[in-house]
Amino acid sequence: MPDPAAPSDMIARLRLIRSENIGPITYFQLLARFGSAQAAIEAIPDLAARGGGRAPRLVPRSQIEREMEEVERLGARYLFLGSPPYPPLLAELETAPPALMVQGHVTLLDQPAVALVGARNASAAACRYARQLAQGLGASGTIIVSGLARGIDTAAHDGSLESGTIAVIAGGIDIFYPPENEARQRAIAERGLLIAEQAPGVEPRARHFPYRNRIIAGLALGTVVVEAAPRSGSLITARLAAEFGREVMAVPGSPLDPRAQGCNQLIRDGATLVQTAEDVLEAIEPGQIRPFRQPGRLYAPPELSTDADERHRQLVAGLLSVTAVPIDELIRQSDLPAPIVQTVLLELELAGRLERHAGGKVSLAA
Amino acid sequence: MPDPAAPSDMIARLRLIRSENIGPITYFQLLARFGSAQAAIEAIPDLAARGGGRAPRLVPRSQIEREMEEVERLGARYLFLGSPPYPPLLAELETAPPALMVQGHVTLLDQPAVALVGARNASAAACRYARQLAQGLGASGTIIVSGLARGIDTAAHDGSLESGTIAVIAGGIDIFYPPENEARQRAIAERGLLIAEQAPGVEPRARHFPYRNRIIAGLALGTVVVEAAPRSGSLITARLAAEFGREVMAVPGSPLDPRAQGCNQLIRDGATLVQTAEDVLEAIEPGQIRPFRQPGRLYAPPELSTDADERHRQLVAGLLSVTAVPIDELIRQSDLPAPIVQTVLLELELAGRLERHAGGKVSLAA
Numbered sequence: 232m233p234d235p236a237a238p239s240d241m242i243a244r245l246r247l248i249r250s251e252n253i254g255p256i257t258y259f260q261l262l263a264r265f266g267s268a269q270a271a272i273e274a275i276p277d278l279a280a281r282g283g284g285r286a287p288r289l290v291p292r293s294q295i296e297r298e299m300e301e302v303e304r305l306g307a308r309y310l311f312l313g314s315p316p317y318p319p320l321l322a323e324l325e326t327a328p329p330a331l332m333v334q335g336h337v338t339l340l341d342q343p344a345v346a347l348v349g350a351r352n353a354s355a356a357a358c359r360y361a362r363q364l365a366q367g368l369g370a371s372g373t374i375i376v377s378g379l380a381r382g383i384d385t386a387a388h389d390g391s392l393e394s395g396t397i398a399v400i401a402g403g404i405d406i407f408y409p410p411e412n413e414a415r416q417r418a419i420a421e422r423g424l425l426i427a428e429q430a431p432g433v434e435p436r437a438r439h440f441p442y443r444n445r446i447i448a449g450l451a452l453g454t455v456v457v458e459a460a461p462r463s464g465s466l467i468t469a470r471l472a473a474e475f476g477r478e479v480m481a482v483p484g485s486p487l488d489p490r491a492q493g494c495n496q497l498i499r500d501g502a503t504l505v506q507t508a509e510d511v512l513e514a515i516e517p518g519q520i521r522p523f524r525q526p527g528r529l530y531a532p533p534e535l536s537t538d539a540d541e542r543h544r545q546l547v548a549g550l551l552s553v554t555a556v557p558i559d560e561l562i563r564q565s566d567l568p569a570p571i572v573q574t575v576l577l578e579l580e581l582a583g584r585l586e587r588h589a590g591g592k593v594s595l596a597a
Numbered sequence: 598m599p600d601p602a603a604p605s606d607m608i609a610r611l612r613l614i615r616s617e618n619i620g621p622i623t624y625f626q627l628l629a630r631f632g633s634a635q636a637a638i639e640a641i642p643d644l645a646a647r648g649g650g651r652a653p654r655l656v657p658r659s660q661i662e663r664e665m666e667e668v669e670r671l672g673a674r675y676l677f678l679g680s681p682p683y684p685p686l687l688a689e690l691e692t693a694p695p696a697l698m699v700q701g702h703v704t705l706l707d708q709p710a711v712a713l714v715g716a717r718n719a720s721a722a723a724c725r726y727a728r729q730l731a732q733g734l735g736a737s738g739t740i741i742v743s744g745l746a747r748g749i750d751t752a753a754h755d756g757s758l759e760s761g762t763i764a765v766i767a768g769g770i771d772i773f774y775p776p777e778n779e780a781r782q783r784a785i786a787e788r789g790l791l792i793a794e795q796a797p798g799v800e801p802r803a804r805h806f807p808y809r810n811r812i813i814a815g816l817a818l819g820t821v822v823v824e825a826a827p828r829s830g831s832l833i834t835a836r837l838a839a840e841f842g843r844e845v846m847a848v849p850g851s852p853l854d855p856r857a858q859g860c861n862q863l864i865r866d867g868a869t870l871v872q873t874a875e876d877v878l879e880a881i882e883p884g885q886i887r888p889f890r891q892p893g894r895l896y897a898p899p900e901l902s903t904d905a906d907e908r909h910r911q912l913v914a915g916l917l918s919v920t921a922v923p924i925d926e927l928i929r930q931s932d933l934p935a936p937i938v939q940t941v942l943l944e945l946e947l948a949g950r951l952e953r954h955a956g957g958k959v960s961l962a963a
Contacts (some may be wrong), residue, residue, distance in 0.1 A: 356851070356853055357851075360851075360852065360853060482851075482852060483849030483850065483851070483852070483857070483861055483864065483870070484849065484850065484851050485722070485723075485726075485848075485849070485850050485851060485854075485857070486726065486848060486849070486872035486873070487722055487726060488851075491849070491851070492872075495849055495870055495872055498849065498864060498870045499869070499870050499876070503865075504849070504861055504864045504865050504870070506852035506858075506861055507852070510865070
């Protein structure tokens, strides 16, 4: 693959990333099959036509050039997957962000990190506890990752600003959300590390928060949840951490406290109960990491094929419905080679006819 | 064995049980080897002499007769191990009490029971929680077992007095401790079930509480701990429950609450986190019981031998020290048949030269 530091390749990559119908998984498959972002861009109209639809409208070059100027003007920089100092733990994810924007000290990405997340409406006691836990972990050389939300996130960053804090935000790197955290976000961009996946100027919307949460969980050896209501965003981060094979830790609370319900349920579901920084360090120490965790394992996109033909496309499309099914199931039922099925799915996706879901599932686009 | 309902056999059994140097394990071995308590009593002087000491002073017949009259006068009755309605789950224990005194409804022993224990100085909120948990479990037909101590125990009994409550006390059945629970103890003796292992008139002493705790844990399918400080009696009950292969459950609390430390540590050590009666019922349902739990398995005392001679006694005694060692280790190191070693240990014990410890360990008497 070309050096992603070359401006022309960066532009081609960003054009792919910023375009509709192209998520991280499709992006990886295109780069793996065509060898470069530019070659993928040139191949897309033909792929989409074979998928039975119109090619996705690619973001124009000029828009990416403006974005790159803006990133430079903000004093930020890009990190591209595949090139240092892109964080290696994050690169393990199937859905690793192809590009990140960062402001601050990228050397923080070289140190072991723990995510510390929790309720926005946390109790004062829990916030003080989270700040002290972050301090304790920081004193041991552990970097704290959080989401710069109100409540626990804010306390986690405050406790680790001196020792090393990484804030991952849902919107663009120049957007201050929540507004009262503007000074805190500026301080982290200067003394810690601020990370955004969305382009500058993008206001955070509801769908951006789960994307943000996957980065928080993906950067860390483990995620600690402090006070979380059932079905809260913090629990999504914890679930993602478990999916990524990372340690999931939770701080317990009284059954009489509604804000403890999410954490207590996590512990019932197998999360490690932690009370102190020592508990957290014990849980993430290399010997303790669960067997399915394979450090340094980069996600490898599935193999594609140049032999997919109309018969294959009809067969696979006929097996799809609006109900998501595992790709493995499609391969089995179609009795076709996996690279053929993956190729047909990529073509359908670029044609806007396919949606990808968590857990390697796909469905017809609604 | 003779029918333990025969008064003469009851007297002989109680004479053994109430005598020094004869704990439950020795009692079982004597009964298994000699077939009846009376035969064991007659054999003891000879066994002790072979063990190199004087025979333990057996409690006189007249003292037991007075005890039996007192038990009858109190409206209590004996339960002897091996005869219904002695509780079958308790009979599984290696250290099952050979005899219990009970007052109240023995039919409560036929229903599934959960032990609910905790701190004497528990918070008001935790006491209210324990009372409600006991009520919820009672509503499902589960009997509550506890120790009639202040705090959580009291709340557990109060919540289950209507539905079924069993109180196990450390002293004699006629001793009210703590004094402020006299009315509660009388109510349980009338409407629930009151259980004591010590003879009437025995004031509870520190060494009686772990004995009491083993009965609480032994009667129940599982033990729930609500608020417990580290190294508290409730944790001993939980540890005993785990040793007996029963479910250990704990109610979590904030790391900021010192009274939650014991429970949180239990959960870290593998106890099931419970918040509701449903959580408890789920944990103790038959399918959930841990594999090493074998319901209905009665403890079988080790086989003894009539062939032990002086050479064997010297060999085994030479391997003993004041440091407790597992009996299995003695068997291996002496290279003698297990029944010979067990016989020598029994003789040494009756001679006052041996002490038995938890986990099948023995040492020279200090």
